[in-house]
Amino acid sequence: MNLSKDLMAASSTxxxxxxxxxxxxYGYEIVKRVEELSGGALQWTDGMLYPLLHRLEKQGYLTSRWLVGDSNRKRKYYAITDEGMATLNxxxxxxQVINKALNQIWRDMTRSDDHDVQFV
Incomplete structure (x- = not known):
């Protein structure tokens, strides 16, 4: 399934x-977690993720620090700030408001599909 760019942009933060x-x-773990959460439907690239991480850091929602991992590779690790947590909430x-409205619309559509009357 191809998700619209607008929906991807709105939901990425x-x-x-x-x-x-x-x-x-760090970045690779974020990409893998998003893929896992979406059942494979979201396949993010570095080119999509890293500009977003930098923007969120600049806005004060994230902090970062360089650490050497188990494989002796230097990686930039990200943590959420209090301001980021407030924004997330x-x-x-x-x-939740949007989801509730959409679910209600889709329930109503399903009910109306079940009761459609055809005129001849």
Missing amino acids: PIVLGVIAEGET EQRQQW
Whole structure:
């Protein structure tokens, strides 16, 4: 399934903040976690993720630090800030409103599909 660019753009911030809220992590782990959470439907690239991480860091929602991992590779790890957590909570409430409205529309559509009357 191809997700629209608009939907991807709108959802990327709360998704990334939510993943990082689970614990300090680095880019590749974020990409893999998003893929896992979406059942493979979201296949993010470095070119999509890193500009977003830099923007969120610049906005004060994330902090970062360089660490050497188990494989002796230097990686930039990201953690969510208090401001980032507040933003995540605010966006969660907004998405819940949108999700509720869409679910109601789709339930109503399903009911109307079941009761459609055909005129001859």
